[in-house]
Amino acid sequence: MTPAPLAARLRDPRGPLFFPVTAFGPDGSLDLDVYREHVRRGVEAGAAAVFACCGTGEFHALLPEEFEACVGAAVAAAGGRVPVIAGAGYGTALAVRYARLAEAAGADGLLAMPPYLVVAGQQGLLRHYREVAAATGLPVIVYQRDNAVFTPAAAVALARTEGVIGFKDGLGDLDLMQRIVSAVRTEVPGDFLYFNGLPTAEQTQLAYRAIGIDLYSSAVFCFVPEIALAFHAALREGDRATVRRLLDGFYRPFVELRAQGRGYAVSLVKAGVRLRGLDVGEVRPPLHEPGEDHVKQLAQLVERGYALLEEDA
Numbered sequence: 001m002t003p004a005p006l007a008a009r010l011r012d013p014r015g016p017l018f019f020p021v022t023a024f025g026p027d028g029s030l031d032l033d034v035y036r037e038h039v040r041r042g043v044e045a046g047a048a049a050v051f052a053c054c055g056t057g058e059f060h061a062l063l064p065e066e067f068e069a070c071v072g073a074a075v076a077a078a079g080g081r082v083p084v085i086a087g088a089g090y091g092t093a094l095a096v097r098y099a100r101l102a103e104a105a106g107a108d109g110l111l112a113m114p115p116y117l118v119v120a121g122q123q124g125l126l127r128h129y130r131e132v133a134a135a136t137g138l139p140v141i142v143y144q145r146d147n148a149v150f151t152p153a154a155a156v157a158l159a160r161t162e163g164v165i166g167f168k169d170g171l172g173d174l175d176l177m178q179r180i181v182s183a184v185r186t187e188v189p190g191d192f193l194y195f196n197g198l199p200t201a202e203q204t205q206l207a208y209r210a211i212g213i214d215l216y217s218s219a220v221f222c223f224v225p226e227i228a229l230a231f232h233a234a235l236r237e238g239d240r241a242t243v244r245r246l247l248d249g250f251y252r253p254f255v256e257l258r259a260q261g262r263g264y265a266v267s268l269v270k271a272g273v274r275l276r277g278l279d280v281g282e283v284r285p286p287l288h289e290p291g292e293d294h295v296k297q298l299a300q301l302v303e304r305g306y307a308l309l310e311e312d313a
Contacts, residue, residue: 006109006139007165007193009083013048016218016228017195019056021270022070024281030066032073034280038222038273039077045225050078054087054111056219056266061284064101071105085141089113092128096135103136110140111168114148122154126161133163143197145170152176152183159188166193169213172204178211199265200258202231203251206243209235219265220254223272227305230312242312250305257297263287264294271295275302 010017020042023034039050052074053059053067062070071086078084086102088095088110099110112132120128125148133140140163144150149171150158158164167184169177177194184192196208196216205216221228227250234242258264267283268290274280275298282289290298 006083006085007191009108010049010166010193010215011191013215015046015048016221016225016232017049017051017215018042018047018221019051019054019217019219020074021222021266021273021280022053022057022062023279024284026281028281028284030062030069031281032069034278035070036073036077038278038280039074041278042221042225043078043081045221046229047082047221047225049082050074050084051111051217052084052086052107054085054113056222056269057087058266058284058287059087059089059113061287064097067098068101068105071102071107075106083108085109085111087111087113088132090116092131095128095132099132099135099138103138107138109165110136110138111143112140113143114146117147119147122151125150126154126157129158129164130161133161137163139163139165141166141168141193141195143168143170145197149176150180152179155180156183156187159184159192166195168195168197168217169208170197170199172198174207174211177208177213181212200251200255202228203247203255205235219269220251220272222269223276224302224305226309230309245308245312246305249308250301253301253304254298257294257301260294261288261290264290268294268298272298272302275299 020038023031025031053070074084084107086107088098112129115128129142142158194213196205196213198204201216218228231246258268267287270280270283271290
């Protein structure tokens with residue numbers, strides 16, 4: 001683990017938060033050499049943190065031993081230059097197991113994903129995340145989405161939980177998020193972290209910034225880091241012209257392409273990494289590869305994005 005507290009390192013990031021894809025070989029097995037190279041390139045390109053084996057990294061498709069190996073590989077590739085946060089999910093017992101594997105592999109923190117399948121009440125959700133937080137010494141970011149949606153009062157209880165340092169929103173209900181931010185700010189003194197965790201979060205980040213949420217995940221950084229960095233810098237510097245140009249010319253068309261297939265938030269990103277010259281393999285089932293025409297459209301969109309950067313220069 002890196003020595004500086006995770007929350008302090010994430011509070012004011014110098015670059016996007018990197019969610020690497022997980023590399024698989026031609027036979028579908030884990031390819032740790034390619035994975036380390038993918039992570040290394042991302043860190044050297046300017047990522048502020050590595051979120052290993054999370055949604056974009058196909059956490060759902062990894063065996064426990066593969067998960068531990070991947071987290072360890074990400075830690076080695078990052079080399080202490082940026083923190084590594086690992087996913088943890090499923091039912092409480094398995095989430096605790098994955099949390100302990102991540103700690104053993106040297107991770108700096110955990111992204112606690114929703115419990116598997118069940119739709120639980122607020123008391124059950126709180127118990128689940130409290131047990132995950134208590135299982136290790138790693139700081140925890142709770143991921144709200146799908147079947148894990150919190151009331152403002154439950155979010156306050158989370159913020160009071162030892163070890164829980166942040167809250168990532170993948171739901172997209174800005175009214176709810178404003179009430180959560182307000183309630184936690186009122187009831188829990190301190191700097192609780194918030195993240196925009198929607199797919200292609202750049203598309204909604206202007207709206208999230210308006211309610212005080214500056215941190216966001218960037219899957220696009222996996223395959224076009226220069227575009228993701230330019231967008232991140234424009235947001236920080238208040239360069240609305242560049243933000244709008246990239247939104248209109250790259251991010252909105254990418255989101256529309258992503259909407260053409262289920263699971264494209266992962267498989268289209270992985271196709272993008274392959275287009276840029278790193279063979280990270282295909283997605284594992286139940287995800288499927290994007291169609292050939294969609295990959296061609298993605299290649300054209302990447303070219304358009306880089307052309308936009310040249311215009312800006």
